[in-house]
Amino acid sequence: MQSFDITNPPFDRLTHLEAEELRTRLDIGYFSPKEVIVGHGRSSDWLHVVIKGAVEARDGSTIQTVLGPMDSFDSRAVVHGAAGEDYVAAEETLCHLIPRHVILDLIHRNPAFAAFFYSDVSRKLDAFAYQRKAEGVESVLRARVRDARYRTAVIIDGGITVEQAGHCMKDNDINSLLVRDGERIGVVTGMNLSKAVVLRRLPLDTPVREACHFDVVSVDLDDFVFEALLLMTKHDKRRLAIRSNSQYVGFLEDIDILGLFAGNSQLIPGRIERARGIDDLAGAARDIQAQVERLHRQGLKIKIIAEMTSDLNRRLLTQLFGMTAPPSIREAGCLLLMGSEGRGEQTVRTDQDNAILLARDVPPADLAQFREAFSGALDRFGFPPCPGDVMVRNPIWSQSLDGFIRQLKAWVLRGDAEAAMNIAIFVDAVSVAGPADSLIRAKEALFALMRGEAILLARFASLVETFATPSLGVLNTIMSSVGAGADGIDIKKAGTFPIVHGVRTLAIEKGILATPTAARIEALVEAGSLEPAFGRDLTSALHAFMEFRSQSQLRALHTRTMQTECLVRLDEITTVERDILRDALRIVRQFREIIRNRYNLGAF
Amino acid sequence: MKRWVRNLFYRATLGDRDYRFLFAPGPPDEVVVLDCETTGLNPRTDEVIAVAAIVIRGNHIMTSKAYRAVIRSDRDPTSESIKIHRLRAHDVAQGRPMHEVLPELLRFIGGRPIVGYYVDFDVRMLDKYILRYIEAKLPNPRIEVSEIYFALKYGDAPPGTVLDLRFQSILADLSIPSLAQHDAFNDALMTGMMYVQLMDMRKRGSRISRGRAVRQDAPIGA
Numbered sequence: 001m002q003s004f005d006i007t008n009p010p011f012d013r014l015t016h017l018e019a020e021e022l023r024t025r026l027d028i029g030y031f032s033p034k035e036v037i038v039g040h041g042r043s044s045d046w047l048h049v050v051i052k053g054a055v056e057a058r059d060g061s062t063i064q065t066v067l068g069p070m071d072s073f074d075s076r077a078v079v080h081g082a083a084g085e086d087y088v089a090a091e092e093t094l095c096h097l098i099p100r101h102v103i104l105d106l107i108h109r110n111p112a113f114a115a116f117f118y119s120d121v122s123r124k125l126d127a128f129a130y131q132r133k134a135e136g137v138e139s140v141l142r143a144r145v146r147d148a149r150y151r152t153a154v155i156i157d158g159g160i161t162v163e164q165a166g167h168c169m170k171d172n173d174i175n176s177l178l179v180r181d182g183e184r185i186g187v188v189t190g191m192n193l194s195k196a197v198v199l200r201r202l203p204l205d206t207p208v209r210e211a212c213h214f215d216v217v218s219v220d221l222d223d224f225v226f227e228a229l230l231l232m233t234k235h236d237k238r239r240l241a242i243r244s245n246s247q248y249v250g251f252l253e254d255i256d257i258l259g260l261f262a263g264n265s266q267l268i269p270g271r272i273e274r275a276r277g278i279d280d281l282a283g284a285a286r287d288i289q290a291q292v293e294r295l296h297r298q299g300l301k302i303k304i305i306a307e308m309t310s311d312l313n314r315r316l317l318t319q320l321f322g323m324t325a326p327p328s329i330r331e332a333g334c335l336l337l338m339g340s341e342g343r344g345e346q347t348v349r350t351d352q353d354n355a356i357l358l359a360r361d362v363p364p365a366d367l368a369q370f371r372e373a374f375s376g377a378l379d380r381f382g383f384p385p386c387p388g389d390v391m392v393r394n395p396i397w398s399q400s401l402d403g404f405i406r407q408l409k410a411w412v413l414r415g416d417a418e419a420a421m422n423i424a425i426f427v428d429a430v431s432v433a434g435p436a437d438s439l440i441r442a443k444e445a446l447f448a449l450m451r452g453e454a455i456l457l458a459r460f461a462s463l464v465e466t467f468a469t470p471s472l473g474v475l476n477t478i479m480s481s482v483g484a485g486a487d488g489i490d491i492k493k494a495g496t497f498p499i500v501h502g503v504r505t506l507a508i509e510k511g512i513l514a515t516p517t518a519a520r521i522e523a524l525v526e527a528g529s530l531e532p533a534f535g536r537d538l539t540s541a542l543h544a545f546m547e548f549r550s551q552s553q554l555r556a557l558h559t560r561t562m563q564t565e566c567l568v569r570l571d572e573i574t575t576v577e578r579d580i581l582r583d584a585l586r587i588v589r590q591f592r593e594i595i596r597n598r599y600n601l602g603a604f
Numbered sequence: 605m606k607r608w609v610r611n612l613f614y615r616a617t618l619g620d621r622d623y624r625f626l627f628a629p630g631p632p633d634e635v636v637v638l639d640c641e642t643t644g645l646n647p648r649t650d651e652v653i654a655v656a657a658i659v660i661r662g663n664h665i666m667t668s669k670a671y672r673a674v675i676r677s678d679r680d681p682t683s684e685s686i687k688i689h690r691l692r693a694h695d696v697a698q699g700r701p702m703h704e705v706l707p708e709l710l711r712f713i714g715g716r717p718i719v720g721y722y723v724d725f726d727v728r729m730l731d732k733y734i735l736r737y738i739e740a741k742l743p744n745p746r747i748e749v750s751e752i753y754f755a756l757k758y759g760d761a762p763p764g765t766v767l768d769l770r771f772q773s774i775l776a777d778l779s780i781p782s783l784a785q786h787d788a789f790n791d792a793l794m795t796g797m798m799y800v801q802l803m804d805m806r807k808r809g810s811r812i813s814r815g816r817a818v819r820q821d822a823p824i825g826a
Contacts, residue, residue, distance in 0.1 A: 003783045003790065028665035028793070030800035032808065051797075052779055069781075092778070092801050097664075 004049075004096055008070045009576040010116035018106060018113075027097040031055075031089035037073075038087040044077035046097040053093025057085040057582075064589075065582050066090060070575055078103055079117045084586065116576060145228055146221045148257060150242055150250045153178050158186070158209030165208040166193050173274065176239055176251050179212045185248065187241065188212035218243045219252065228252055272315045278377050281320055285381035288312045292347050293554055302347065302547040303518075310344035313337075314432045316381075317354070321433045324373040326366040332359045334434040338390065342428035343500070344516045345546060348553035351386040352378045353425055355397035357404055357438040371398055390425055401438045405445045412449045412456060420460050427504055428515050440513070447511045458599040461505040464498045464592055465601060489581075491552065492566040495545035498588050499538060502595045506530075517542055530594075538591060541584040548573075548581065614740035623710060623738050630716030634661050635747060637719040637799060639792035640726045647728045651675075655705070655730075656788035657712055658796050660719070663804070665796045671712040672789050674699035702733050710734070717745040721771055721795045724748070749795055750774065752802040757812040765814070774798055777812050 004026055006012065006019040014022060028051065031037050037055060038044045048055075049072045057065040057073070064085060067073055077083035078100050107114040151174045156165060158181030165177060169190055179186040188211055196202045196211035217235045219228045221244040228240055232254060242250040268291065271284040288309060295305045314337065321335050339353035340346040352375065358367075375393035379385060392398045396407060408426070411419035423446065431439040450456055500517050507520040510527050514520050518539045525535040548568050570578065595601065615627045630636075638657045644650035656672040658665060676699035709730075720726050723746045731741040750769045757777070758767055771794075775782050780797045783790040805812070 003781075003793070025668050027668050028797065030663040030665070030797070030804065032663075032804045052781055092804065094780070094797055094801075 005070065008049075009574045010113055013112040013116075014106065014110060018110060022098065022102060022106070025099055025102045027099075029095050029097045031093045031095065033089055033091050033093075035089045036086060037089060037093075037095075038077045038083045040084070040086045041082045042077060043081040044074060044083065045100050047075065047078045047100070047103050048073050048087075048095040048097060051094040051096060053095075054090040055093055055095075056088045056090045058088055059085050059589075064586065071578070072575070075117045075579075079107070116579070143225045144221070145219055145223050145225060145242060145252055148225065148252060150252045150256050151176070153241070153248045153250045155180055155185075155248070156208065158182075158212070159207050161205045162193055162196055162202065162208050162211055163204040165211075166190075169193075174251070175253075177208075178241070178248050179208055181209045181212075181214075184214050185216060186212040186214040187216050187239075189239065216241050218248070220244065221249060225257060229257060268312050269315055272312070272319050275319060275323075278320070278323060278380070281316060281323070281377070282381050285316055285383075288316065289348070289382070292550070296347070296550060296554060301543075302550060303543055305550070306345050306347050306546065309347050310341065313341060313346070314430075318433045320374065320377055324377060325370050328362040328366045329356070329358070329370050330434070332362055332434070333357065334359065334431045334436060334438040335392075336429040336439060337432055338425045338429040340428075340500075342430045342515050344430075345500075345542075347546070347550045352383045352391045353386055354378075354392055355390070355426075355429065356392050356434075357442060358398075358400045359435055359438050361400065367398065371395075388421065388425075390422070401442060405442055408442065408446050409449060412446075412453075415456060415459050417463065420463055423460065424463070424501060424504055427508060430515050443513060444511075447508060450508050451511070454599075457505060457509055458601065460508070461502070461595055461599040462601050464502050464505075464595050466493075466497070488567040488569040490566045491545050491549045491568050495584060495588055496542065496549060498592055499542050499545070502591055503538070505595065505599070534590070537587045541587040544580055544584040548577075610741070611743040614743060623740065625714055626710060626740070627743050628715045630714045630744075631661075634659055634716050635719045635799070636660070636713045636716045636744075637665075637792050637796040638713070638723065638726055639720060639788045639795060640729050641786065641788045641791075642729055645725075647725070647732060650729070652702070652729050652733070653699070654788040655709060656792040657709060658789075658792050659712075659716070660796055660800060663800050665793070665800065667793060670789060670792075671709060673705045673709070675702050675705055676700060703737060706730075706733055706737055710738075713742075713744065715744065717747050718742070719747045719749065719795065719799045721749050721774075721791075721798070747799070749798045749802060752806060753777075753798070753812070756802065756805055756810075757814060759811075761814065778802070 004011075004023050006014060006022070011019065011022070027046075029037075029046070029048070031053070037048060040059075050067055050069050052069055055067040055071075055073065056063045057067065067087075073087050074083045074085070103117070107117055152172075154168065154172050154174060155178045156168055158179050160168075165179075165188060168177060169175060176187055176189040179188050186209065188208055192211045192213070193208075196206065197204065202210065217231055217237050218241040219231060221242055231240055232238065238254045240252045241248050242252050268284055268287050271287065272281065275281045275284060291312070292305060292309055295308070296302075317335065317337065321333075322330065325333060334357045336342070336355040336357065337353065338355060339351070341353055354374075356370075371393045375385070375391050378391075385391065390397055399407070408423070411423050427443070427446070429439060429443075450460075503517050503520050503524070506512075506524050506529055507514070510524065510529060512520055512523045512527075514523055521530065521535045521539050524530045525532050530538070549566060552566060552568055568581070573581070611627065615624070636657050636659055639655070640652045641654040642650045642652050652675055654672070654674045656670060658667055658670040660666065718727060727742050727746060735741055753774050754767070754769060758765060761767075772782065775794060775798070778798060778801050780794060780801070783794055
């Protein structure tokens with residue numbers, strides 16, 4: 001049947017032959033409004049792909065999702081033998097029917113296709129990250145030499161000594177120099193110098209022209225990277241000179257091309273450490289951001305991107321702390337990163353959430369100067385100020401340890417939403433510089449305050465009810481049927497926040513010191529508070545949301561519409577992504593239910 | 605009554621006794637939707653060039669077991685028909701002769717009622733050949749989708765209402781995606797989709813509004 005669309009994921013992963021075979025096995029089913037197509041917990045002999053009409057996925061009396069044309073259901077009923085929901089026709093509906101044995105057969109033959117039918121979200125996610133990977137290589141080869149992080153050219157005179165040339169390399173942190181010898185221009189590398197001295201036993205005061213070679217191979221700044229790659233292969237060079245307007249402007253090394261593929265994460269820590277002033281750090285901060293984008297484009301798993309980014313951001317702040325803090329504060333202060341940065345779950349930078357705990361009194365002038373210098377530098381790096389003013393600049397977040405513990409006590413007693421939010425931010429703190437035991441003492445004080453305080457914990461937990469988890473697709477269908485365009489869903493409110501906060505509440509109750517949500521979930525599973533299988537689901541749902549979030553954040557950065565940074569537009573994602581989103585939202589609903597029952601939130 | 609007598613006559617005079625199954629009722633709850641592509645609209649002079657038939661069991665359109673055939677004229681095509689159907693001449697040449705196709709098609713249809721859009725035309729086209737081979741005409745009951753549509757939409761219409769029974773209008777009213785037309789299989793399939801939905805609406809007593817038809821574009825292959 002030619003009318004079946006094989007470009008619709010996951011069917012786009014079938015080979016031509018498999019797709020043709022699938023087409024010959026299709027039937028079509030008609031379903032009357034209100035007819036139950038697949039019942040909850042039932043198996044199904046067919047995978048349904050909607051041709052026209054609408055199908056509601058119902059959980060009891062609530063509609064979780066409305067499926068429309070090209071959506072398929074229910075992979076669980078076909079492959080695992082039990083549907084997750086009731087699937088009920090909402091109007092006159094026609095579906096392609098793919099027999100179960102055909103699906104099972106294709107699953108065995110085609111692993112990429114099979115990924116869609118994994119029961120567990122994280123495996124599906126892997127498959128869908130893999131799908132994006134293809135863009136990476138191509139985009140690199142289409143990049144220009146100027147897009148690579150190449151090294152600037154330094155020109156020396158051919159008359160200076162080998163020893164001076166070596167020092168010149170070290171001072172500029174480069175490994176090759178251009179050598180002017182009369183009319184000629186040559187190149188000398190660190191390896192050339194070593195060979196001259198070690199192998200040829202030339203004295204250190206030999207003129208450098210003796211050690212260099214003059215067959216310079218060069219590319220233009222505007223050449224494609226693949227042209228550079230070809231030149232390197234052809235001339236067996238690992239390094240090319242870069243020309244621009246008949247001037248040498250730099251060197252392109254094979255590692256720089258590698259950097260375009262894999263990112264230059266290995267270079268950034270060096271840049272941070274070598275930074276001599278705030279300006280150098282600002283450059284490194286920009287690099288970190290560009291890095292996130294590149295890694296994301298190349299389809300790296302979000303978990304790894306977040307880990308790398310947090311690590312780099314922490315190094316950056318540690319270095320900044322060293323630069324801006326007077327000795328008194330450097331000695332007494334414990335610098336904290338909090339919120340998503342503290343959990344290590346931030347990729348695209350959002351707010352500055354930071355604080356400092358002082359183990360002993362410091363001169364007020366030092367403190368005042370540090371507050372401004374530190375927060376001001378972060379402003380300059382492009383970290384937006386925290387709307388809740390959770391930053392070193394705010395005296396509440398930069399005070400003595402004892403004062404801060406009193407503050408925590410006050411928040412616990414107040415127990416309103418703002419206080420709860422502050423506690424939540426603090427619970428996620430990690431220390432990045434200075435004596436870490438200040439932080440541990442403050443956290444233990446907080447845990448002691450909350451321990452056994454059921455009402456306090458419940459009030460804290462009740463924040464998960466701040467935003468309702470939307471039923472994906474209900475609005476979508478209504479809106480598109482009146483032609484108003486599809487709507488989006490706020491990933492942060494609907495997905496990330498309920499998971500992060502619910503897990504955080506459980507972690508406080510159990511006195512778990514770890515801050516990353518995934519690590520907390522692991523600890524909670526170990527403590528028997530969560531089922532292992534559900535813990536895995538929860539972690540993969542969180543990663544799914546992070547993935548969606550950073551996609552929309554990157555897009556928002558590009559279009560300069562930061563108000564939409566958490567929004568995923570349902571009409572802009574593929575059916576597979578919609579399916580993953582649906583799975584992840586179902587896990588959030590389950591988790592909310594667990595939190596609600598545990599803390600008896602019905603009473604609020 | 606007239607048809608009953610006629611069928612009785614053909615059953616008695618059936619040239620080939622092997623085809624008596626046509627006169628026995630088919631499996632209950634099953635119909636066959638049929639579509640012929642022809643060289644023109646005159647059953648006396650025009651020829652069938654393609655035929656497709658799909659069994660519908662209940663609400664299940666059995667596309668995986670559809671019957672489809674392209675037919676090559678037993679006679680040499682006249683220069684005139686080549687002129688009109690130049691584009692199709694090649695396809696038709698790929699086809700099989702009607703005397704091969706017809707027994708398969710008749711066995712496929714069996715005693716089931718035949719569903720179609722202007723089904724009488726398709727049946728008349730086929731009868732021309734059937735009469736020649738087995739000395740009978742198709743005895744099967746016929747179900748006309750435009751008739752069901754008419755009843756649901758215009759059954760209670762005041763006199764003078766402009767009727768619109770075009771294929772495209774029915775598709776639009778039922779929001780069934782439009783497939784590439786003038787392909788026997790696609791036409792039969794769209795007719796089948798209309799049939800299952802119209803039958804269900806008739807059973808539920810729901811009507812089609814005569815308000816301006818809202819066209820919901822949901823192309824099946826998009």
